[in-house]
Amino acid sequence: MEKDGQSTMAHTSVEVTGGVDTHKDTHTAAALDGAGRTLGTAQFPATATGYAALLAWLTGFGRVILIGVEGTGVYGAGLARYLRRHGIKLVEVDRPDRKTRRWQGKSDPVDAEAAARAALADRATGIPKQRDGRVEALRNLRVARRCAIAHRADIQRRMHALVVTAPEELRQHLRTLSAVELIRTCAALRPDPDRAGDPATAAKLALRQLGRRHAQLSRDITDLDEVITPLVTAINPALLAVYGVGPDVAGQLLVTAGDNPDRLRSEAAFAMLCGAAPLPASSGKTSRHRLNRGGDRHANSALWRIVITRLAGDPRTRAYRDRRIKQGMSKPEIIRCLKRYVAREIYELLTTPKDLAPTPCKP
DSSP states (O other), rough: HHHHHHHHHHHHHHHEEEEEEESSSSEEEEOTTTTOOEEEEEESSSSHHHHHHHHHHHTTTTHHHHHHETTTTTTHHHHHHHHHHHTTOOOEEEEHHHHHHHHOOHHHHHHHHHHHHHHTTOOOBBBBOOOOOOHHHHHHHHHHHHHHHHHHHHHHHHHHHHHHHHHHHHHHHHTSOOOOOOOOHHHHHOOGGGGGTSHHHHHHHHHHHHHHHHHHHHHHHHHHHHHHHHHHHHOOOHHSSSTTOHHHHHHHHHHOOOSSSOOSSHHHHHHHHHHHHHHEEEEETTTTTOOOOOOOHHHHHHHHHHHHHHHHHHHHHHHHHHHHHHTTOOOHHHHHHHHHHHHHHHHHHSSSOOOOOOOOOOO
């Protein structure tokens, strides 16, 4: 009995760090001990049963202290939710860089072990988003809305292209119409389907279908907005009170931060997440920063829209622009600086309790 007790104590004293390479149908896991020695690798189905088996397999080596998971926002979302419910500490792991893959090759066990080593060495420290709250619901709705907007814009471009190449009589009738009038006119066309072999009739049939599809997508977007706006208001009403922030911009910034905005360590980290933190590009006697093309580009676009709105009507922002122009800065440089200020202001609103009102950030 004493020997069994000693064995149990030795087992629980082993600190295990896991790594998971996630895919659509399977997840491959690797286990390391505290010294970085590989304890084993195994593959599990990407199902609830597979998640349980994966965690049981890791705990079979000892006490699991950390798991690095690749793709927690895509194929690893279900596994991340399961592990979080069971109190396991998680970090988001990026895929191995190309140099590492050239030296080590590419396989699921290799990638899983690389994820575990990144977690063990503290190279991966990002906390995954929680995907079980109202912000996740908002993200789902915004996916449908963004898809509808992109599809509607594509339809409008194709309608203009059809008008340009249409027979002369039809082209002269439609070419001077505004976008709204063009959609309405095309949707009301009544061509004869029996004459579809005629180019003019075929063009009318195509334009009618595209016009009706455009109108339906507009109705779908309106329906989604009626659901999204009150949801954004319920999640963070203070965000909508900011100058230049509407439901669409607020929704994007909430989705970027996630259901657990406390995972963002600082306003600088949030600015980097949004691609609004200029990167140093100094060399020798030259001291400068360059544009950051990384981060969440949708969030970066949301910050840009706030800045452009304020430049059009906010006296403080316009005074800042005029002062910077006198100092020799270009308009793109001024906009980048303003996006950084806005990111700081938004971060405070995302991370401050709702009953506290942060002081607006002055550029």
